[in-house]
Amino acid sequence: xxxxxxxxxxxxxxxxxxxxxxxxxxxxxxxxxxxxxxxxxxxxxxxxxxxxxxxxxxxxxxxxxxxxxxxxxxxxxxxxxxxxxxxxxxxxxxxxxxxxxxxxxxxxxxxxxxxxxxxxxxxxxxxxxxxxxxxxxxxxxxxxxxxxxxxxxxxxxxxxxxxxxxxxxxxxxxxxxxxxxxxxxxxxxxxxxxxxxxxxxxxxxxxxxxxxxxxxxxxxxxxxxxxxxxxxxxxxxxxxxxxxxxxxxxxxxxxxxxxxxxxxxxxxxxxxxxxxxxxxxxxxxxxxxxxxxxxxxxxxxxxxxxxxxxxxxxxxxxxxxxxxxxxxxxxxxxxxxxxxxxxxxxxxxxxxxxxxxxxxxxxxxxxxxxxxxxxxxxxxxxxxxxxxxxxxxxxxxxxxxx
Numbered sequence: 001x002x003x004x005x006x007x008x009x010x011x012x013x014x015x016x017x018x019x020x021x022x023x024x025x026x027x028x029x030x031x032x033x034x035x036x037x038x039x040x041x042x043x044x045x046x047x048x049x050x051x052x053x054x055x056x057x058x059x060x061x062x063x064x065x066x067x068x069x070x071x072x073x074x075x076x077x078x079x080x081x082x083x084x085x086x087x088x089x090x091x092x093x094x095x096x097x098x099x100x101x102x103x104x105x106x107x108x109x110x111x112x113x114x115x116x117x118x119x120x121x122x123x124x125x126x127x128x129x130x131x132x133x134x135x136x137x138x139x140x141x142x143x144x145x146x147x148x149x150x151x152x153x154x155x156x157x158x159x160x161x162x163x164x165x166x167x168x169x170x171x172x173x174x175x176x177x178x179x180x181x182x183x184x185x186x187x188x189x190x191x192x193x194x195x196x197x198x199x200x201x202x203x204x205x206x207x208x209x210x211x212x213x214x215x216x217x218x219x220x221x222x223x224x225x226x227x228x229x230x231x232x233x234x235x236x237x238x239x240x241x242x243x244x245x246x247x248x249x250x251x252x253x254x255x256x257x258x259x260x261x262x263x264x265x266x267x268x269x270x271x272x273x274x275x276x277x278x279x280x281x282x283x284x285x286x287x288x289x290x291x292x293x294x295x296x297x298x299x300x301x302x303x304x305x306x307x308x309x310x311x312x313x314x315x316x317x318x319x320x321x322x323x324x325x326x327x328x329x330x331x332x333x334x335x336x337x338x339x340x341x342x343x344x345x346x347x348x349x350x351x352x353x354x355x356x357x358x359x360x361x362x363x364x365x366x367x368x369x370x371x372x373x374x375x376x377x378x379x380x381x382x383x384x385x386x387x388x389x390x391x392x393x394x395x396x397x398x399x400x401x402x
Contacts, residue, residue, distance in 0.1 A: 003317050009078035015061055016085050016097075023057055024089050024096065031092055035223060044221050045174040045214070054096035055129055063097045065127055067104045067262065068111060076258055077320040080265045084313070087269025090374070091223070094266065098129045102171045105259045106133045106182055109199075113243040113251055118201060122180050131179040136167040136202075136229055137252065145387050147249060148193045152185035152231065154200055156238065161187075161200055163208075163234040169381075174214045174225020179204050183231065184248050197248030201240040208234035218373035256382050257328030260335050264316045264342040267378055268309060270371050271349040275305045277366065278353040292356060301352040308345040315341060333395035336388035343378035343385075350375055 005013065027050050034048035058064055066072045066082050074082070086093040094100035103126055110123045125131045142149040152165025165185055172178050180203055187198040202209060212228040214221065243251055279302060282293040292298045319334040328335065350372045354361030361368045379385050 001318060001321050003077065003321065005078055005081060006075075009074055009081070012063070012066065012072075012074070012078075013081060013085065016063055016082055019058060019061055019063055020085060020089065020093060023054055024093050027054060027092060028089060039221070045176065045223055045225050047175070047177065047223065051092065051095055054092065055098070058097045064129075065098050067099045068107060068127075070111065071127070075320075076261055076323045077317060080261050080316060080320040083262050083265035084269040084272070087266030088273045090266055090270060098127070099262075101259065101262070102135045103133050104262060105255045106135055106180075108258065109182060109242065109251060109255045110201075112254060113199075113247075115239070117239065118242070122201060125179075130177075132172050132175050132177040132224065134170045134172040134178055134181045134204075134227075134229070135255075136170045136173075136181045136183040136231075138167060138169045140166060140168045140228065145384050147184070147197065147252060150184060150186060150197060152183070153189075154183070154185040154187045154198055156187070157235075159238055160235045161238055161240065163200070163202065163231045163236070166212075166228065166230050168215060168226075168228040170227045170229045171222070172224045173204075173211050173227035173229055175223070178224075181209070181229070182242065184252065187245050187248075191246055194249045195246040197252075198245050199242040199248045199251050200236060201242060202231070202234060202236055206234050206236060208232045217377055220370055220373055254328065257331075257335055258323065260339050260382055261316060261320050261323065263378060263382065264312075264338045265320075267342055267346045267375055268313050268316065270375060271305070271309050271312070271346040274350045274353040274368060274371060275302070275309065277368065278302060278305065278349075278356045281353075281356050298356055301356060305349040305352055308349060312338075312342045312345045333392050336383075336391040336395075339378075339382065339388045340385050340392070343375060346375045346378070347372065 030050045031048050034050060038044060038046040066074060066079055069075065086097065086099060107123060107126050110118055114123060126133060138144040139150055139152065142151055144150065152163065152167065155162050163183060163185060180201060182199055183202045184197055184199050186196045188196050208231060210230040212230050214225040214227050217226065282298050282302065283291060285292045316338050319331055319338050322331040322334055350368060354368045354372065357366060357368060360366055363369065
């Protein structure tokens with residue numbers, strides 16, 4: 001395995017780090033203040049204006065759409081390294097460079113499976129950062145960890161599909177810029193389990209689409225929103241089908257493979273930021289006559305965090321390298337493995353940082369509580385831990401079956 005970056009990727013990383021230091025980190029307090037102001041005005045999902053300023057600067061520096069190999073020229077491995085840097089300021093940096101979920105996964109999906117007309121209408125404005133999108137798969141009434149459970153119906157009626165069902169955790173749906181949903185539902189309940197589902201493109205303003213509510217995460221309201229969305233007799237033309245009828249499950253798997261690399265590497269960036277904060281706190285505070293950094297228990301927490309981060313990073317880089325070599329299907333066990341192990345490690349690091357900060361760690365003054373809350377969701381999103389453990393076990397046992 002070779003984790004070395006190409007000259008182009010190394011240049012992108014250097015430019016990205018400069019952008020983070022010169023623009024992104026200084027923008028964090030501005031972003032927070034603008035979010036407070038819009039929330040107090042009753043508009044919690046408005047985009048803070050500083051993001052648009054950062055987007056202009058990022059485009060000027062050529063820091064745009066890194067996530068899509070056909071556009072950026074980067075491998076999965078190379079993008080993983082950039083994603084970690086962006087994760088250090090997860091609320092700002094990914095969107096500033098048009099590399100934020102769920103748009104990245106949606107753009108990859110339309111790029112891979114969309115028609116020329118679909119790409120012209122939806123992919124191009126997404127790539128330009130003019131609109132946002134949502135991915136509607138999870139449902140409140142069924143265990144969506146098994147996507148074959150999905151009950152939303154997509155029924156053919158002449159030249160249209162009619163959609164009925166309720167989704168939730170549709171990220172991005174509350175953002176005023178959200179213009180398009182990718183909706184997964186059943187087109188043929190009588191088919192085999194993995195051929196019942198299809199995906200269709202549903203414009204946000206289609207009659208019958210209702211954003212019912214935003215769902216906070218541990219009390220935190222996301223700027224883009226994680227929403228419950230109701231589809232009632234929603235009618236779209238059959239030309240809005242992505243791929244083929246019955247291909248929805250396969251499309252979902254193709255969408256989620258590289259996306260798990262992105263999530264995990266951004267999470268490692270969060271852990272690095274938390275470790276930095278832990279060290280700074282330990283060096284600046286005194287207890288029992290000496291700095292916290294001289295206390296054995298604190299040193300152990302710092303060392304354990306460094307080792308956990310480095311092991312996690314190597315696991316993800318190996319997985320990204322493997323995807324580049326043999327594709328997501330050949331890296332199935334590793335993709336599931338990182339999805340389990342990385343959030344565990346990241347949560348442990350953040351928890352240690354909270355502990356070293358004491359009471360300040362559980363407040364909103366330092367951001368660690370928010371980091372923990374959002375990192376905790378990674379044990380559920382894109383498939384809960386139990387499903388991925390099941391996959392790893394199945395792959396491992398398969399090596400020994402005759």
